[in-house]
Amino acid sequence: MNKKNASYLLTLVTLMLAMAGCRETLPKNFAGSGVLEAKTVNVSSLSTGVILELVKEEGDRVQPGERLCAIDVEKLRYQKAQVEASLKEIDAGRLSADAAISQASDNFLNVESKYKRIKQLYVKGSATQQQFDDIETQFNVAKNQLVAAKAQLPLLEAKQAQADAMVGLLSSQIKDGTLLSPLSGVIVEKYMEAGEVAVQGTPLFKIADLSTFWIKIHVAGPDMGRFALGERVSVKVDAHETLLSGTVTWSSEEAAFTPKNVQTREARAELVYPVKITLKEAPSHLKIGMPGEVYFVE
Numbered sequence: 198m199n200k201k202n203a204s205y206l207l208t209l210v211t212l213m214l215a216m217a218g219c220r221e222t223l224p225k226n227f228a229g230s231g232v233l234e235a236k237t238v239n240v241s242s243l244s245t246g247v248i249l250e251l252v253k254e255e256g257d258r259v260q261p262g263e264r265l266c267a268i269d270v271e272k273l274r275y276q277k278a279q280v281e282a283s284l285k286e287i288d289a290g291r292l293s294a295d296a297a298i299s300q301a302s303d304n305f306l307n308v309e310s311k312y313k314r315i316k317q318l319y320v321k322g323s324a325t326q327q328q329f330d331d332i333e334t335q336f337n338v339a340k341n342q343l344v345a346a347k348a349q350l351p352l353l354e355a356k357q358a359q360a361d362a363m364v365g366l367l368s369s370q371i372k373d374g375t376l377l378s379p380l381s382g383v384i385v386e387k388y389m390e391a392g393e394v395a396v397q398g399t400p401l402f403k404i405a406d407l408s409t410f411w412i413k414i415h416v417a418g419p420d421m422g423r424f425a426l427g428e429r430v431s432v433k434v435d436a437h438e439t440l441l442s443g444t445v446t447w448s449s450e451e452a453a454f455t456p457k458n459v460q461t462r463e464a465r466a467e468l469v470y471p472v473k474i475t476l477k478e479a480p481s482h483l484k485i486g487m488p489g490e491v492y493f494v495e
Contacts, residue, residue, distance in 0.1 A: 226493040228423075228430065229414025229472070233487045236406040238380060242395040243373035244268055251401075255387050259378040259404060266401055270374035277367040280360050287357045294349040301343040312336040382406040385485070410479045411446070412489045415453070415469035423493060424448055424472050431492045437480055443491065447473035 246268040253265050315332045318324035386403035389395060412432060416424055424430075424445050431440040452468040474491055476483075 224490075224492070226495065228420065228491045228493050229416055230488065230490045231412045231414045233410045233412055233434065233476075233483060233485055233489055235410050235485050236380075236382075237385065237485070238382075238404050238406075239400040240265065240376065240379065240402045240404060242266075242268060242376065242397055242399045242401055244270060244273075244370055244395075245397045246270055246374065246395060248389060248391050248393050248395050248401075251387065251389070251391050253384050253387070253402065255384050257384045258382070259384060260381050261378060263378045264375060265378055266376040266395075268374040268376070268395055270371045273367050273371050273374070277364060277371065280363045280367065284357065284360050284364070287353055287360065291350070291353050294346065294353060297346040297349070298343070301339070301346040305339040305343045308332070308335050308339040376401065378404060380404060380406055381408070405485060407481075407483070407485075408479075409475065410483055410485075411473050411475045412443070412491065413471055413473050414491050416448075416472050417469055418452065421448070421470055421472075424470075429494050430474055431494055432474060432476060432489050433492065434483065434487055434489045436482060436484070436487055440492070441479065442477045443474040444477060445472060446475040 248266060249269050250267040251265070252267075253259060253263075259265065312332045312335070315324050315328055319326075319329040382404040384402055385405045388400050388402065395401065426445055426448070428445040430443045430445065432443040433440055449471040452470055
């Protein structure tokens with residue numbers, strides 16, 4: 198072997214040893230790593246108005262239905278009072294319409310009786326054409342008056358239905374001025390302050406349900422057989438001294454490319470499967486975003 202080939206071989210061996218030394222040695226039974234996650238909900242304003250009060254601060258615990266925020270809805274209350282006043286007018290209009298119907302009905306019955314009598318006389322030749330024409334005109338007028346009087350009721354009913362719907366809408370909007378917590382958890386972010394104007398749909402709080410944590414890892418295909426649903430694994434979190442118990446609760450049916458910031462048991466695998474590990478009885482001091490490692494249970 199000449200000097201040139203020997204030098205090339207030495208360089209190649211040195212490079213291979215250097216690469217082997219740089220390769221990270223993973224712990225025994227290491228399955229993957231990720232960060233702790235939990236269910237978070239952005240609670241948004243349901244109405245538009247000035248924020249009168251923010252009851253909760255970041256770090257506070259909340260329960261379902263607990264009051265979080267109060268928004269000024271005074272104008273909505275005035276609008277509701279105005280619509281309710283129109284309902285009283287509709288009630289008065291209904292009394293007037295009932296009286297008009299009663300009067301028109303009595304008049305129609307009276308004219309109808311005369312019309313029938315004169316018509317019989319006219320047929321027998323005992324009443325003149327003028328008498329018959331006059332009573333027929335009175336009969337038609339009385340009938341039209343009764344129809345017109347009765348037509349007021351459906352109009353009033355329609356107005357009342359419209360007003361009732363408006364009262365219901367305004368009542369709902371007034372109720373929306375008091376924002377309630379939709380779940381049990383902890384306030385992790387507060388986005389606005391009292392005195393600011395909240396627009397409908399604007400996020401006001403982020404609430405995290407810290408009763409259940411999970412961690413997602415990316416598993417190479419050959420190891421998927423060890424991640425059946427319900428399979429027990431161990432999870433190591435830096436903030437907790439002992440291993441935590443976890444259960445496989447979900448795994449993807451489709452492979453994905455290995456994320457650059459995630460370690461896998463087999464670093465050479467380009468295609469991996471996301472797997473969700475849910476912790477059992479997670480300690481109260483755990484936080485979203487804490488790094489964790491998942492290990493197979495022997």
